[in-house]
Amino acid sequence: MDPLKSITSIAASGMHAQGQRLRIVAENVANADSRGTTPGADPYRRKTVSFEEMIDRESGAALVKVGEIGRDTTDFTLVHDPAHPAADENGFVKVPNVNAIIEMTNMREAARSYEANMNMYEAGRAMRQQILDLLK
Template sequence: MGDFTNTLSVSASGLKAQSMRLRHVSENIANVDTPGYHRKVTSFEEVVSQENGATEVQLGPVQLDQKDLARIYDPNSPLADDNGYYDGSNVDLVVEIADAREAQRSYEANLKMFDQTRQMSAALLDLLRR
């Protein structure tokens, strides 16, 4: 049963990490038109669980994308400089939508693994009862 517990722990950590990743992607999408907004970039780290020794995944530190901000021409904006430009965000919607889909699919894969492990452990318990 220890292997089942480890598998459930690993898949649960994957679910949590992907949901946090999706949260940051959503924040990026919500701020696509926010002047001066830098895109949040996430990474993953391996950690060894203190409870069962399983290698799990967690979200690493969130960093801001240092790519140049878009220069937007709008002389009527209160943010505009003397030339009529201001700094927009560096969020690319195509990249964010692709990241969101990848996070969703990874979340679903971890959920399937969790469910399969739960079903296998239930079947094993049924066999042991006989």
């Protein structure tokens, strides 16, 4: 088992998982104002991401992967907009359960985790290069 290969595998799995998380956050933000098109229809429901541990058979390293992309089951907020096509008989429209502050916090956390994994990947690569330089 090559420990330097394990470092790069672990860091790469973290970058991949955080990249998927960023994609889900972007999807949530993009659909924050998406409402239904028929009366009483549900709007966009916020997506959530969970991570799982995965063992690399070759190196025995514990990697990370996206386990499940779920749906946030919190209630939708009602907004009074009788002119909207999705308004019910009382003029209320359901709006998505996406909170921009939570999404921006998730985005920052994912970006920082991605950056930390990138730094670890680069450190492993630099260590490998130093070993090759010593062997010359």
